[in-house]
Every structure is written in structure tokens, then in C-alpha cells.
Amino acid sequence: MKVAVLGFGTVGVGVYEMLAKAPGFEQGPVLVRKGKEDQPFKVSSMEAICADPSVGAVAEVMGGVEPANTYVAMALRAGKHVVTSNKALVAAKGIELAAIAREHGVSFLFSAACGGAVPFLHNLSIAALSDTIEALGGILNGTTNFMLDAMQTEGKDYGDVLRQAQALGYAEADPTADVSGLDALRKIMLACAVAYDKLPVDGFAREGIESITAADVTDFQSRGLTCRLVTSGGEAGESVYAYVEPVLFPAGAPECSVQKNFNMAKYRGENAGSIVLMGQGAGRYPTASAVVRDLYGIGGVPMMTERCREVIADNASCVHPYYVRVAAKDKALFAFAECREDGENLRGVTEPMAVPVMHAVAEGIRKEGGSIFFAAME
């Protein structure tokens, strides 16, 4: 089957190269912007790709919601299978695109959009049929894992590790989506859609790593703890819980062994128990490998079924003690199980708090111009 590739950037080049060696598949045309057709296989007309009967599948690796959404819908309506690494697209338009795919009897698969090379969504889509998924999530953003790991192993400041991540190509020029937790949140949206047929679209709690300082690292390391940015999801009545926040793990927890830009995706099945998948969460060939792997899933288990619907996330039942660093004047906002003064700050661990309450208190402090770092205690 000939595969057209939409976008010839980091992932697109990897997919195109891998297609040359993928049994059963062949390199098709590559969509580039007008004026960039500098080689015979590069085209700038999506209409021409859709009209080409030799193209059986399309790999969308352009990124962004539009025009990717329009192009993917065109391809599906033309009877082409579509695989994509674009989490922003699937989070925003996945339900509609999956419906178009069903209508036209083709596959719409997006394993590469969550976890890079880690076969998380692929496994979840199958496990969801054979088991009840009790919880899912893990470390799903390699950029922030690289940054946290470097702060903790090399004693560097946030600004230094961000620059290092950018120099190595892990973080983009605008790193906001990674460091704010938005990228990880989009991934948990997709995982909930695959596992529970519920795509959370609002009601999230999201805390990234922008507030962490070298002094925070020194303090929680003195307590024997390691910080990771963790996504959590699971069923919550008619809805799902879905949130992203830093978590502190005791020495020996599997999360402490996730180094550099690696990912650790997890789910717990009622029958299977805990399943942990580790691997490279980003990069040209790891991500391209997941795109090509999805091509071999064409005609198999769908990732987004006709039952999938949008829900508002409900995190009220999720409760943790939190490690908190705040100005001493904000002490009364928390019920501390233990705390001590550190200059003008207080550092301590709260009594268990509901996730939405913790996130709302932090938002209130920042609205008043204050500063806070918090992380759930595993």
C-alpha cells in the first residue's frame, strides 16, 4: 500500500525513510507547502493526493489543528486510512474524524500522538476490550522529564536546563506547551478517550514545572524524594478524572528510574494488574516508528469508537497530601501536617487535599502576585 506523508519535518522525514523498508508499504507523495516542491516526490496539492488511487493511506505529521483537520477529513472521505502523530488535532477533532473514518470504512489511528515510540494507546485500545482499565497515565512528556532529571542529577537551575533542552532539540523555541503541562494533558485526554470512550474537554487540573527552583530540588532531595511530571486519568462515575501535576516519589519508586527524555506510560487493568511501558517519548525515529506501527494496525481495533463522547473531567475524588513551598503569609491557606520556615518561605506537607482544591488555592495565590511550588506526594 502506498502511503502519502503530510509534512516533511522532524517526524515526516523519519516516516518517509522508514516507509522504504516497511514490508507491505511503499513511499507515496509527500505534501509540502507551495513553492517547496524541490524533489519529484514532493507535492503541494492535497486534492491530488486524495485523487490518486494508488495512495491507500495517509500519515499526517504536520502538526496543528488546521489545515491538518481539513486534510485528514479529505483523505478519510477519499477512502484513505489515516495515521497521525498530532495530539492537538486528535484532542480537538478526534471524535469527528473517527466518525468520518467509520462512515467511509477506513482506519483512523493515533498511537504516535501519545508516548512517542511507547505503544501506549495501541495497547490500551486492545486492553479496553478485554479488561476494565482502572487507572492510567504516567510520565508522558519527555521534555519536562529531561529538565527535571537534569535539575536533580546536575543541580542546575530551571533556566539552564530549559536552554539545554532547547539546544538538544527536546524543547521547542516556545516551550510553553511542554513546561505548562498542556502537552501531557492532551495525551491523557486521548488515553481516556481510548480506554473509557470519554474524551475530557474541560474541568482539568493542570500544573506544569514552571515554578520549580533549584532550592525546591535541594529541599525535597534532602527528604529522599524525586520529582516527575505525572498525568493521571481514570473513570469517575459518568465522567473521568484527568489531571497533570508534579509528583514526588520516594527512592525506589519505578518513576525515579525514568531518566532523560524517556516516558513511562502505565495502566492498571482489573484482570491484568499493573502494566508499565517505557521508552523514548519523542524524536524523529521513535515517533516515526509509532506512525509506521499504526499502519500495521489498519483494519484492526479502532482507537476511538462510536461510543466516544465529550465529558467534563471530574477530579473531586482524587486526594493527595501535597508538598508545598509558599510565602509564610500564606500559611493559613493550608492544613499542614508538618512545615518549617525557610527564609521568607514555608516548606511542608499538607494533610490530604482534593486535587481541584490544591490547584484552586495555587491559582488564587498567583492571582494575588504570590509564588508557590507544589507537588503531590506519592
Ligand SMILES: NC(=O)c1ccc[n+]([C@@H]2O[C@H](COP(=O)([O-])OP(=O)(O)OC[C@H]3O[C@@H](n4cnc5c(N)ncnc54)[C@H](OP(=O)(O)O)[C@@H]3O)[C@@H](O)[C@H]2O)c1
Ligand atoms: N517531534 C517529535 O518528537 C514528536 C513526537 C510526538 C509527536 N509529534 C507530533 O508530530 C507532529 C509533527 O511534529 P514535528 O516535530 O515533525 O514538526 P515539524 O518538525 O515542525 O514538522 C512539521 C512539518 O509540517 C510542515 N507543514 C506544516 N503545515 C503545513 C502545510 N499547511 N502544508 C504542508 N506542510 C506543512 C512543516 O513545513 P514548514 O517547515 O514549511 O512549516 C514541517 O515541515 C506534531 O503534531 C507533533 O506534535 C512530534
